[in-house]
Amino acid sequence: MLENENFSEITTAGKRLHMQGDCENCFGLCCVALPYAASTDFANDKDAGQPCTNLQTDFRCGVHTQLRQIGFRGCTVYDCFGAGQKVSQITYGGTDWRKAPETAKQMFEVFPLMRQLHELLWYLTEALTLPSTDEIHGELSTLVAETERLTNLDPDSLITLDVAAHRAAVNVLLLRASELVREAALREYVIPKGRRKAYGRGADLIGAKLKGADLRASNLRGAYLIAADLRGADLRKADLIGADLRDTDLRGADLSDSLFLTQFQVNAAKGDKHTKLPAYLTPPAHFSSE
Incomplete structure (x- = not known):
């Protein structure tokens, strides 16, 4: 089981590992919670909350090595940013939706919210490593801590969380980080803006x-x-x-x-x-x- 580590104390490399999908510790959430429609990316339709027909009892994909060949390219490009294992092992304490079916609906609603928070953590963590962002490191660190706090909320609190509002606040700072880095790069590359x-x-x-x-x-x-x-x-x-x-x-x-x-x-x-x-x-x- 994953430990609920203090995100602020993990190294940059460790933080990125923390935000990468770990299917071994996930209950196949992306294969159940998310819907998809028949297209160039998926061979058939699937409703949200409906397990993919390729999902096995051990939460492994039965056709993982053939996904592109059989029309499931969309699965190969998906990344949960580590939200799957966080929801599975921390938010729900390692009890899966098959053993506790009463948690399934809520778990499937929590997962995409957690993914958004983990995606924001990915961007904020990168922003802290970028040159030229020193002047906003304090603000970035504050948002990292707040975002990590939100990821540790209980399921009921996560369901009612206004993720869009938090994303908007984070985006303001990410845009500032981008501007600082790109302005410095333009000077470094000696490329006139015109x-x-x-x-x-x-x-x-x-x-x-x-x-x-x-x-x-x-x-x-x-x-x-x-x-x-x-x-x-x-x-x-x-x-x-x-x-x-x-x-x-x-x-x-x-x-x-x-x-x-x-x-x-x-x-x-x-x-x-x-x-x-x-x-x-x-x-x-x-x-x-x-």
């Missing part, structure tokens, strides 16, 4: 032809980069928080120093052995075959 195209949050770049583009220190927050061609592009210090990278071609692209990049974004993209990622992310298996 030479850089401004995209802005939520930019529609679906299918955009950006091969070899210099996107250093760009604001691509929430950008729709679905199926965009970013082969060989330079995305160092680019803010990618919330960017949709489904089928984005990142072959040969440099994301080694990108801001707020997550594993599930990378998993959804296309890449190869020349794609440069931050050291704390893992190249997906399909990168080696594309």
Whole structure:
């Protein structure tokens, strides 16, 4: 069983490990709590609260090694940021929904809320490691502590929590962190602002032809980069928080120093052995075959 550790005392590497999915300690929550519809990502429909037909009695996936081949690509790009094991082993004390069916409905409602909180912890933890954010370290640390406190609430309190309001407060500080880092990067790279195209949050770049583009220190927050061609592009210090990278071609692209990049974004993209990622992310298996 996982221990309820003091998040503020864990090293950065330990915090990131704390926010990575651990299926061994989870009750298959993503395979039950979340709905999906037949599409290019899923082979069939499934309602929220309905166990996936591939979920086994030990909470393992029976087709884990074949997911992409049989039409469940969506499963391979999902990341709970460690919310699954937190809900399973701490919020519900290791008692699963099969043994205590009366907890199932509430547990499935708590899980996506916990995932949001853990995602915020991921971003806040990264912001604390970024150069040029020293002036807001105190505020960032305060929000890390508050977010971790919220993750330790009992199930009833989590259900009534206004996660959207907390996310909005966190986003204000994350945006400030991004601005500080990107402004410093523009000076470091000696790139006049006038030479850089401004995209802005939520930019529609679906299918955009950006091969070899210099996107250093760009604001691509929430950008729709679905199926965009970013082969060989330079995305160092680019803010990618919330960017949709489904089928984005990142072959040969440099994301080694990108801001707020997550594993599930990378998993959804296309890449190869020349794609440069931050050291704390893992190249997906399909990168080696594309």
